[in-house]
Amino acid sequence: MSLVLQAAILGVLTGGVYALMASGLTLIFGVMRIINVGQGALVILGAYLSFVLFHNWHIDPFVGLLLTMPVMFLIGAVLEVAFIRPLKTDREALSVLVTYALALGIEGVLGYIFTANYRELSVWYDTQSFPLFGFRITLVYIFGFVLCLAILATLFLVLYRTAFGAAIRATMLNRTAAQLVGVDVERVSAMAFGIGVATAAAGGAVFGITNAFNPGSHYDLISRLLTIIVLGGLGSLRGAIIAALIMLVTTDVASVIISPEWSSFVFFVILVGVLIVRPQGLYGVRVRERI
């Protein structure tokens, strides 16, 4: 029983990290109605930026976020202006191809600079843990989870307590109407893309401490992130968080109760079940479109 409880706690903690990575993806979809297939590659880019700071200047990955998040925000905004904004026709479909091309480009550049060797951020606390009710809780997962809570709380504050957040939400609700009432939707889009990419930097730092990564690690990652935002409901931040927790808790618990072989299957049963009952996902909104 203690193993099940421990797996559930582990699922919640790692779920927080996935929630952070998926939050950027769902935010970008919400504002711009595009699926950023490059989000996984941007997470890995974030992990490499943290690795560079840590390896060369011994800057702790969590502290390094003060540098990497603004840098990634700028990279995101530039990518939006350079590659997404020029898409004038069939933007939703074309953006999938464009962001996929971005992912391949990022993988290629990272491979050229860092080679295909696996890296990991070996911080002093990555093997530290403390006892709690008879089992051990890992420090790095606690740090990661607290970071995720802090960033997600900031995101919610920005979205619901600032004028810029109101502009983002207006754009998410109805891009044309927002434009009509004076919202500069192009600026909002660039900023939202930048924020989405900045969250990838934070997710990447934690991912890089808890997992070995190389430039090709983004393929597995983006598949999982897409699954999370589909379950949570496209464009829903709350949905992404809940779905990430469901995904990690069910797979972790199933792997210790049933078998590791069945862990992913149990989650996908839940995913299919939810989509049958709520095709729009847990917190998604049904949208009627005129054809």
Added chain:
Amino acid sequence: MRKPVSMIAAGFALALSACGTSGSTSGSPQAAAPITIGVSVSLSGDFSGDGKALQQGYDLWAQDINAKGGLLGHKVTMKYADDASSTQQVVTNYQTLITQDKVALVFGPFSSKLTIPASAVVDRYGYAFPEPAGGGPAVFQQGLHSIFFVQPAAVEDNLVSYANWVKSLSPKPNTVAYATEDDPFTQPQVDKAKSLLEAAGLHTVYYHVYSSEPIDWSPFALAVAHSNADVVILGTQLPDALAFVKTFAQQHYNPKTLVETTGPDQGSQFSDPLGKNTEGIMVPAGWTPDAKAYGNEKFAIEFVAKYGGQFADISADSAEAYSVGQVVEQAANKANSIDNKALINALHNGTYQTIQGPMSFDSVGKPQGGVGVYIEQWQSGQAIFVFPSNVAAAKPEYPKANWQQ
């Protein structure tokens, strides 16, 4: 909802078909390049680290053979095609290399997973298929006459030395936990070790197979830690090899001995993330830079000169790839031909010297009568041979040192 759904579908399709991407890169062109040898390597995807190491080994062999005047006088150019670690793309690559690029010879890719589909198509075109990394039982069960696994022993026997060592311990440990990827390279090794140890009376307290691309390895490692087994045998590649060790250290779980099928043999890629916690971890290994095998010293010196680093950084993958070239060179000399049919016949007869030791092949390409696979253990920051005693550079550390926090 239609558009978002179709976009998600497209996104998934693209993510899943990462394997579908290919790129082909040529080796360094030479003025006179009478023959080209084609290889599908994993330069992206899960096996990209191993793929790169394989390519380095092949390139170094090509450099050496050209310095000696070529393969039977033919200057050699290597041509690589990236298979993105995909079982579909590897087939396409060999088809393209053989039918469009018309390469004279082909060498094998990384892993049993990719070698199995590749070998079927290569065999269809009548090419010899010497390969460095596909040694799972399923490779030989195909019954192909054209495949040659250039390692000292079939993969399923990799942990036999380890099992023999565990059986020789006094007092004998009581319990064993096994976890392995569902991979044709790792699982047969773990299964064979399990059958040997169970027959010797060791009690299995945990055995599970897991997907090679799980969302999170930590719960599997947690479950192994909860089993509190004396002996832990893991069928891993590098990323999960690291993840298991870290989780064990976090959980303060100290098995008396721990062996991993791959990962600890990857030099600094393994030791950099783990630091002092590599101490005592074991890995089956057929090659070490210090072994006194045919041409090994020259290989190690040249490798470091060409790619930098230290001897300890050389991946066994590179040594295995280099051995493929050595075997083909000797077979070509023996047959006095680089014709594939002649090479296949030559390779089925006689013994070939490699930096991994001497080896010969049975009718389905399984290595015969080789030196066997030994056990390496990390001691004081270096992986060294510890078993069997006739090749050991040091005594095995048992029980393994506790993790450092």
